[in-house]
Each structure stands twice: as C-alpha cells, then as structure tokens.
Amino acid sequence: MxxxxxxxxxxxxxxxxxxxxxxxxxxxxxxxxxxxxxxxxxxxxxxxxxxxxxxxxxxxxxxxxxxxxxxxxxxxxxxxxxxxxxxxxxxxxxxxxxxxxxxxxxxxxxxxxxxxxxxxxxxxxxxxxxxxxxxxxxxxxxxxxxxxxxxxxxxxxxxxxxxxxxxxxxxxxxxxxxxxxxxxxxxxxxxxxxxxxxxxxxxxxxxxxxxxxxxxxxxxxxxxxxxxxxxxxxxxxxxxxxxxxxxxxxxxxxxxxxxxxxxxxxxxxxxxxxxxxxxxxxxxxxxxxVDLLELMQAEAGLPPYFYTVGELGKRGQMDIPKRDRIIQALKQAGYRASKTHINPQAIKTTATFKECLQIARRQ
Known part of the structure; x- marks a missing residue:
C-alpha cells in the first residue's frame, strides 16, 4: 500500500x-x-x-x-x-x-x-x-x-x-x-x-x-x-x-x-x-x-484590517512600493506596523490609509 x-x-x-x-x-x-x-x-x-x-x-x-x-x-x-x-x-x-x-x-x-x-x-x-x-x-x-x-x-x-x-x-x-x-x-x-x-x-x-x-x-x-x-x-x-x-x-x-x-x-x-x-x-x-508564529505575534493587536501595497500604488498613482520599506518607514514615524500572514503583499498598521499613502510616496 x-x-x-x-x-x-x-x-x-x-x-x-x-x-x-x-x-x-x-x-x-x-x-x-x-x-x-x-x-x-x-x-x-x-x-x-x-x-x-x-x-x-x-x-x-x-x-x-x-x-x-x-x-x-x-x-x-x-x-x-x-x-x-x-x-x-x-x-x-x-x-x-x-x-x-x-x-x-x-x-x-x-x-x-x-x-x-x-x-x-x-x-x-x-x-x-x-x-x-x-x-x-x-x-x-x-x-x-x-x-x-x-x-x-x-x-x-x-x-x-x-x-x-x-x-x-x-x-x-x-x-x-x-x-x-x-x-x-x-x-x-x-x-x-x-x-x-x-x-x-x-x-x-x-x-x-x-x-x-x-x-x-x-x-x-x-x-x-x-x-x-x-x-x-x-x-x-x-x-x-x-x-x-x-x-x-x-x-x-x-x-x-x-x-x-x-x-x-x-x-x-x-x-x-x-x-x-x-x-x-x-x-x-x-x-x-516558527516564522509563521512570530509573524502572527507581530500582527496581533493591530487594527482589524490591512492595506495592500497594490492598493497604495493604485490610489497613489505610483509604482508599487516595497512593503518592507514602507513598514520600516511607518515604524520610524512612530506607528506600529507589521506584515500579515493573510496577504504577503499587505501591511497592518496603526496609521490611517492617508498617512500610510503619504509615507509610501516618499519611499
């Protein structure tokens, strides 16, 4: 068998x-x-x-x-x-x-x-x-x-x-x-x-x-x-x-x-x-x-939604920004931010979409 x-x-x-x-x-x-x-x-x-x-x-x-x-x-x-x-x-x-x-x-x-x-x-x-x-x-x-x-x-x-x-x-x-x-x-x-x-x-x-x-x-x-x-x-x-x-x-x-x-x-x-x-x-x-569980811990406690980099690029009328660079910039600006296991091209953050878009435009 x-x-x-x-x-x-x-x-x-x-x-x-x-x-x-x-x-x-x-x-x-x-x-x-x-x-x-x-x-x-x-x-x-x-x-x-x-x-x-x-x-x-x-x-x-x-x-x-x-x-x-x-x-x-x-x-x-x-x-x-x-x-x-x-x-x-x-x-x-x-x-x-x-x-x-x-x-x-x-x-x-x-x-x-x-x-x-x-x-x-x-x-x-x-x-x-x-x-x-x-x-x-x-x-x-x-x-x-x-x-x-x-x-x-x-x-x-x-x-x-x-x-x-x-x-x-x-x-x-x-x-x-x-x-x-x-x-x-x-x-x-x-x-x-x-x-x-x-x-x-x-x-x-x-x-x-x-x-x-x-x-x-x-x-x-x-x-x-x-x-x-x-x-x-x-x-x-x-x-x-x-x-x-x-x-x-x-x-x-x-x-x-x-x-x-x-x-x-x-x-x-x-x-x-x-x-x-x-x-x-x-x-x-x-x-x-281990990697997955650590990612889950990072995204826990963040708002109950995420922003995709594709959506940021589309609404900002710009080339799709790199996710990790945006996350780093958000953290430097004082926001909490993380990747999410749900979508590999998305960001969970305490920043509003408008604030996230402004930061993404500078990357």
Whole structure:
C-alpha cells in the first residue's frame, strides 16, 4: 500500500479525504494541543470529521493526547480509518455519525473534550452552536470554513443567512472572513452564557482556520463585536461600534462608509500562547512554523484590517512600493506596523490609509 508520512506518523489515504496543502493548519493544531497538554493533567480530543485520520494520529502521537474520539460521517472510510488508528493501541474510539449527533451525544452524557476539531468543507455555520456542547470549559475549538466567496463579501445575502452578518467586498476581506467565523461563534457562545477567546487564526489558500478557547462570560461583548467600515472612494478603514452606526462616515471624504458586520474586532491571536507554541516549534525543529508564529505575534493587536501595497500604488498613482520599506518607514514615524500572514503583499498598521499613502510616496 502507498503510505504517506506527516509529522511523526505514517498513514494511508485510500478513499478517505486528505488535503496535503493543509499541513500548516494541522501543524499549528498539534503544537497548540501539545502546549495545552504540557499545562494540564490530560488531553482528550474529539476529531469530528476525521477523514483518513491523520489529525487524530498526530494529536495522539505528537501532542500526547490521552484519548482520541475519531468520527467521520462517511462509513465507507471505516477500513482505512481503522487501519490507521490501530497504531494507537486502543486509546481511541471510532464512530461514523453526523457531526451534530456527535456533539449532542457528548452534551447528553456530559462528556466534554479539551480539544474539538471540526475540519468541515464549505460553511462552518451548521456547527457553530453545536460544537460548544462538546467542549470543556477552558478547552479549545478548532474550526474550519472554506466558503471564501461568502465570508469575503462576494455574496453578502448568503453571508447574512448563514452567519447573521453582512460581509462586503474590500481589500482586507480575507481577514474579514476570519473575523466573521470568530464573531459568529462568539455570538453563539454568548447565548449559552459563555465567551470564546481566539488562540490563533489562520488564512491559507481560501481556507479559514480559527482556534478559540471556551471561557466564562467575563468580557464586554459589544466592545469587541461590531462593524468594519470601508471607504471605496479613498481606501480609509475604521471600526464602527453599535452606538455610532448612524455616524459612519469617512473623515476624509465625508461619504458614508460601506459597512461589514457585525464581526469580531478584537485580536486574532493570543500572543503569550503563541510564544509557547513558538518555543515548542523551535524544539521540534520546525523553522517554517516558527516564522509563521512570530509573524502572527507581530500582527496581533493591530487594527482589524490591512492595506495592500497594490492598493497604495493604485490610489497613489505610483509604482508599487516595497512593503518592507514602507513598514520600516511607518515604524520610524512612530506607528506600529507589521506584515500579515493573510496577504504577503499587505501591511497592518496603526496609521490611517492617508498617512500610510503619504509615507509610501516618499519611499
């Protein structure tokens, strides 16, 4: 048989689902789970859509999970899943249930997990409320969305129907996709007297992955859940709170802003936790993941949007400026600025678009 290797495990795919290009997301999940395991007495993982079982294997072998429940709704992958998971010597459970039934069963039996991984295809919305029912307080939810057309603003009506938010198209729309997922999950958690706290957020090749921590409701929901305004006339971005929706105009053009939302406006990442993940990635000799995690730490805490160098060049009617030179100049001018993992040709900064454009023109 044709066996594959990823991380420390080998496995077969056969007729089961496996996307090799998603290894980055799996690597980050394994790192986060391993850090969690180092700080807790045990790690129990619920892999709701196991596919060929590579995530389940890696959580058990690399993250040192004590127990893995691997589930895939397609019973036809049972032979390959059973073959791959046999390496775990009985420290697992295998089922073929629809994900919602899986989560409901966990809730009914009060069987809560430290990490619930939902690697769905298409919309994440059907699982937003249900996955909370299987997650331990303080545990992690690792959620996937692949409906980039919807959350990136190309079908705002569908976005409203599936996520309860109106997503519009603009240059930073892929970051918006991450924020819509987090915000929608946050809204579901609030209804249950809980909140979620982002651990990290990853956009890669039209796939949105967010890992969040489930916690008791102790923060002001409205302060971190609001609207993003964009001016198509001049490129200006600003966040807009619920109390100021009637005043959402561009300070430069005095035109109404195009609003997307509501969505999560807080940090996409938890820098202290990412620092622990970075240390572990260094020990494991994963230099590419170290670079990614360091970039995530740098962009954490910056405004919930970015400016692309292409947009700066277009609006400034100039040759496209070099991103790194603009970032350096912004920092020298007293602004915070960073690259972003979401777009390799974009800048996150505390400067306004107008200020960024002025600095870019001088480069």
């Amino acid at each position: 044709n066996r594959r290797q990823e991380g420390q495990v080998t496995f077969e795919v056969r007729n089961a689902f496996y996307r090799s290009t998603s290894q980055t997301a799996r690597d980050l999940g394994v790192l986060a789970a391993a850090v969690y395991r180092q700080n807790h007495p045990s790690l129990r993982v619920l892999d709701a859509m196991a596919g060929c079982g590579v995530r389940s294997l890696r959580y058990a072998v690399e993250s040192k999970a004590d127990w893995v429940w691997a589930n895939d709704a397609n019973p036809e992958v049972a032979p390959v899943l059973s073959l791959n998971l046999a390496q775990l010597n009985g420290c697992f459970q295998l089922t073929h249930w629809p994900a919602k039934r899986l989560f409901a069963d966990c809730y009914q039996r009060q069987d809560f997990y430290d990490l619930v991984d939902i690697d769905s295809f298409g919309r994440a919305s059907p699982f937003l409320g249900a996955c909370l029912q299987a997650t331990k307080l303080g545990g992690f939810i690792y959620l996937t969305g692949t409906d980039s057309r919807t959350v990136a603003g190309h079908d705002p009506d569908a976005c409203l129907g599936h996520y309860g938010t109106y997503g519009r198209s603009h240059p930073a729309a892929h970051e918006q996709g991450l924020r819509i997922l987090i915000g929608s999950l946050q809204q579901q958690a609030i209804m249950q007297g809980l909140v979620i706290e982002p651990v990290f957020s990853l956009f890669q090749g039209q796939i949105y992955r967010v890992m969040v921590r489930l916690a008791k409701a102790q923060i002001s929901f409205a302060d971190l859940y609001g609207f993003l305004g964009y001016c198509h006339q001049c490129g200006h971005y600003q966040t807009v709170g619920w109390r100021y929706l009637s005043q959402a105009t561009c300070p430069d053009c005095s035109l109404p802003l195009t609003l997307s939302g509501p969505m999560w406006l807080g940090p996409l990442h938890d820098p202290p936790f990412l620092a622990w993940m970075t240390e572990l990635a260094q020990v494991w000799h994963w230099p590419q993941r």
